Amino acid sequence: MNLRITPDETPRLLTVHAHPDDESSKGAATLARYAAEGVDVLVATCTGGERGDVLNPRLDRPEVRRNIAELRRAEMAAARKVLGVRQRFLGFVDSGLPADGEPLPDGCFARQPLEDAARPLVRLIREFRPHVVITYDETGGYPHPDHIKTHEVTVAAFDAAGDPEWYPEAGVAWRPRKLYYQAAFSREWFQTLHDAMTARGIASAMAAVLDEWPDTAPKLELTTRVTCAEYFAVRDRALLAHATQSDPDGPFFTHPRDLEREVWPTEDYHLARSLVEVRLPEDDLFAGLRPP
16 A cells, blocks of 8 residues: 555545534644645534534524534534634434433434444445554543543554455555644643733733642643644634634634734644644644655
């Protein structure tokens, strides 16, 4: 098997998320940049977000809550167009975020046996044939059961898709070359933005986030920083397309974008697996797969 991308081959990137809006709040500028450069980008969304809350106070109305499943699919379609990518739902049901001690709902994504949950993604990987796959680390980025399950499913599918004896009816085996974990919204990102705003006399909404940051939060090693500042505006439009999930007056939208482009112009990742030789740190998710 040729591990590198040939000159006549289109690079392909698959990012796997738990819910609609996750692709726009985590790594969206990266997706927009690669799509604009001619990479074939596909978002796989494990669930429909049916049990999600309405996070935009302007839309928190009974009729919106009643139609949340339909609305979130429409929002996903709008965000996909903004980013210039393709998208596929894997068909699982949102698990919600149960309180401590509360059981997960019957039939939800997080309760699916791992082998069953991995099958749709294995089929998609063999169909799309991505060179690079992105998902969450072991913690899910935050401890939502669907995010943790998404990590488990993606890691299992990354390996199983290349095994011709595993689920052979799902198509011809395909082995992605690199697996990355999202490193979005690290404490360092919030601190850097907060310090930059404070130094310039700009009121910072990051202070409250930093005050509540748990001491036990994991710190993921950054191996790959993708410069994508010119696509932050696209990222913002995609996130706002998820209108039920994005508060335009919330903390994320209060910091000056020019300042963010100056002090943190990248989106960051951890290289978890690579079948090709790499040299860290990287500035390209396709490093080692194509000429610089």
